[in-house]
Amino acid sequence: MLIDVHTHKIFIEDTSHYLEEIEKDLITLENMGAVVDKPFVERIFRSVHIIKNGAGLLGFSNIKELSQKLENVLVLICNGELIPNPEIINILLLGFDRLLELIEKLHSSNDMDIDEQSVMLTGLTSAVLPDNKKKSVTQIRAIPLPAKKHIFNVSEFNLLQVLNQGKNIYILEYDLIQDVQMKKITPLNFVRFVQQHGEMIDNFLDIFSVGTLEEKTPEHVMPYYILFASSLTSKQLAKKLDLRPDKIYELKDEFKDLLQPQEKNVRSQHDCHQKRELYQSNLIKNRLKNLSDLTNELNFAYNSLLTDNLEKKDSTFSIALNRINMVLTGLQQQVEIDYRIPASEGLWKLIRIVRDYGFKCGIPAKLNIQCTGIHMDKRITSQLIEPLSEMIIKMMDFFANSEKSNKNQNNNEPVQILFQMTECDKEVTIEIYSPDYSFIKGDTLLDLVEEQKKINALNSECSQNHNTEKGIVIEVKIPQSFSILDGFNTEIDNQHYIIPNINVKDWLFCAEISADDMQQKDNQCMILYQKKWIPLVDISKETFQNKIKYFLNKKVIVICEVGSQRIAVGVDTAERFEVSVVLQPLNRHLKSNKIIIASCLLNDGKIAFIPDMGFFAYKAIQKS
Secondary structure: OOOOHHHHHHHHHHHHHHHHHHHHHHHHHHHHOOOOOHHHHHHHHHHHHHHHHHHHHHOOHHHHHHHHHHHHHHHHHHOOOOOOOHHHHHHHHHHHHHHHHHHHOHHHHHHOOOHHHHHHHHHHHHHOOOHHHHHHHOOEEEEEOOOOOOEEEEEHHHHHHHHOOOOEEEEEEEEHHHHHHOOOOOHHHHHHHHHOOOEEEEEEEOHHHOOOOOOOOOOOOOEEEEEEEEOOOHHHHHHHOOOOHHHEEEOOOOOHHHHOHHHHHHHHHHHHHHHHHHHHHHHHHHHHHHHHHHHHHHHHHHHHHHHHOOOOOOHHHHHHHHHHHHHHHHHHHHHHHHHEEEHHHHHOHHHHHHHHHHHHHOOOEEEEEEOOOOEEEHHHHHHHHHHHHHHHHHHHHHHHHOOOOHHHHOOOOOEEEEEEEEEEOOEEEEEEEOHHHOOOOOOOOOOOHHHHHHHHOOOOEEEEEEEOOOEEEEEEEEEOOOOEEEEEEEEEOOEEEEEEHHHEEEEEEHHHOOHHHEEEEOOEEEEEEOOEEEEEEOOOOOOOOOHHHHHHOOOEEEEEEEOOEEEEEEEOOOOOOEEEEEOEOOOOOOOOOOOEEEEEEOOOOOEEEEEOHHHHHHHHHHHO
């Protein structure tokens, strides 16, 4: 048979793979914020499109319907009409979760409930549309098939998506026995083939016209109709799809009412409004980032001034220092307000990670995050996800390998893991434990060395202990006040340095620089950049007789800008690694080093220094 158990098995395997990739892509999409990569979203859309049309071909109506509603939201994200914030991504993930459940229970999927997901996705789609277009999401257009026995029921929203792109709409008529089975093409490969030349809006398998599939006589057919949108003409489609011209029906006048001139004008105004809002959102985001960078620059200047004048008692100096400190504190507070989000919004991914890991490894678990009223810097919560999830997974593995009590041995309920957050004195404390495994005694602790390094990189502390009531408890303490720097991770003479992003102007590869582009005068080395000679600085403070040779042996020259002054720095890394790091005060051995203004701890446990680019610019001016 054409559609048999083997076909269903292939469909389940293919769609499960698609859904696994989609979930990873949605997490990446959330991190893009307002500036999304359109081809990236289109790739997700195509995967959902294949699932939808495969389900339509095989007669699984609920999978087809839910996939269509997920498609609608992805279209809006792709068009820039919907920004993929955590709330929207969470709704999409819940929809894909339900889609996976339908596919896993394929043969009973048409009887399963999808109302909750449908309502959320439909509401999300209509919410961003102008008032005169909101009804298009639920307004159904009936499109008769050529035989007039059946109809396509398609929302006007889906029709408008292709009509606004200037595509033609056709009905394609195939016979799955003659056009697919006899040619030894699997149904899903057939769907992929058709989609190469346009978009399948809807499809319908006329199962009632089927005779006996085992008999391959011409009178026994399996009609399969596709509502198809393409920029190709009917003649071009006939050639591309290997389909007889009389099996292609172009719908020329059926949708004129959807594209009235005044409607297009309203739509155009709405698009302009949406684009303007997106531009303003990006502008605010960029200004906020610049404000954060400038705050760090002021912080550097304050620390430098404080270090150089520790012994001064002059009242004028003290007043100036206090004024700078007051401005710096105000700026930091303002930046923190704009970056602060509810902790639950920043950490919700942990719930999915724990659930998915438990599902794959046969350790069903449920993470319960208790953090009511607590807000955190979203840049910190994003960096906490990885180490926290790794610690929880190690805890789950430990529970799975431990000797369970009689209560837990025959219990199929998921393991409850509590994630409790409390806030006190500008510090957030996280406790992670499982009340289901509080009976575990002894001094055995988890191996959390690598995770502790990542926690320490955030200027935070991580510890674990045995509690008589809670069992193994992981405790993480995170300060609420941070100074976070966006910069580039570079390596110079086997030492890591973070060059502040605000200072980086350009990058030059040394392989493309000749000795004629450099000159050395006394102890000052210069490089020709944009027809001007600018000073090269040596962060490592090593003494070299031939500095030109030293810099040419580097891989990259970083052009930095401090105010109106430009300087160049030679580094050993050839690629740019942009990172966000938490600044930490210098220890007592480095306080007298004017070259270094702060330090940070990288996730791999290595120390990186932040050079004072203002100091280098000042010295360069003095020498020149």
